[in-house]
Amino acid sequence: MTATLIAAPPAPPAPPAPATPVPPGALPSRPVLRIPPSRGADRVRALARRAGFACEPDHEHGHGPAGPGSVSVVVAADAEQALRCGRDPGLLLLVCDTVSRRGLLLALRTGAVVLRTADLTEETLAAAVRRASHPHPSIPYPELSHLLTTAPGSGEPVPDVRPPALTARQMSVLRLLAEGHANAGIARLLDCSEHTVKNVIYEIMARLQARNRAHAVAQAVRHGLV
CATH class of the missing domain: 1.10.10.10 (Winged helix-like DNA-binding domain superfamily/Winged helix DNA-binding domain)
Incomplete structure (x- = not known):
């Protein structure tokens, strides 16, 4: 009698491993930056790319809300004025020439991060983006120092209170x-x-x-x- 060998049927493919669920509100370590065109935006975009951040193409600005986890970087002359203008909800970083005490308070209340143009470097921009993408309830020291050393309702340092000179x-x-x-x-x-x-x-x-x-x-x- 001749034995007939029958090949065993191939094993079914293993089911794919379940994807690790992303916790609600989790953000990517390197968020995509949305930088609307404005005076100074090209410089900020170049610094962001050198720091390793991806930026939305220019033609996508203004077309729909920012994607989840992306940070809108608005370059403006005045922080308070920029915050009072209409903007998409979401993570926001302001790069401004002028930051008054009132503007800084408004930014803190709305959860926005403010970076002064005078302090803008590749390193400070990267740090500001990280802060904007991972909001924290505490007030960072630079902002706290600015609030304590500026006169209410202005962006000017509190002047020394000296008596007027009399003859x-x-x-x-x-x-x-x-x-x-x-x-x-x-x-x-x-x-x-x-x-x-x-x-x-x-x-x-x-x-x-x-x-x-x-x-x-x-x-x-x-x-x-x-």
Whole structure:
């Protein structure tokens, strides 16, 4: 008897391994940047590409919302003005010439990251993109420092509060004014005319930005002059 050998049927292909689920809200390590055309955008785009980021082609700007995980990089003159203009929701990085205290507060409230044009380098841009793509509830030190060292409602540093400079004669009249002397009494004590006293008081009010004599004395007390 002759034995017949029958080949075993091929094994069915193994099912593909299930894809690892992406956690909701997870973002790619290298987000795609969406940089609308504007003055200075070409420089930002070149720096971004050198830092290893992919940028959407120019012809795709303005066609639909930004893709998931992508970061919109808006180059503008003023941060506050850029934030008040309409924009697509999503991750946002502003590269601006001017960043006022109000603009920085508005950016923090909306979750946007702000980078000053003066600080723009390949390294700072990469760091700002990372911050924009991975939002964190804390306030970074540069922004916190800017908020603490700028006057409310402006982008200017808080000025040193120094008392106005007054001449020796103005200080003499101011002290007598603070003691309640009238013009005639001040003129008699300083051996000068009342007209001179009036002129000196006007000079004091101008230096202290006072509305009247009482306000001048109050300003002098506030500045520690009397």
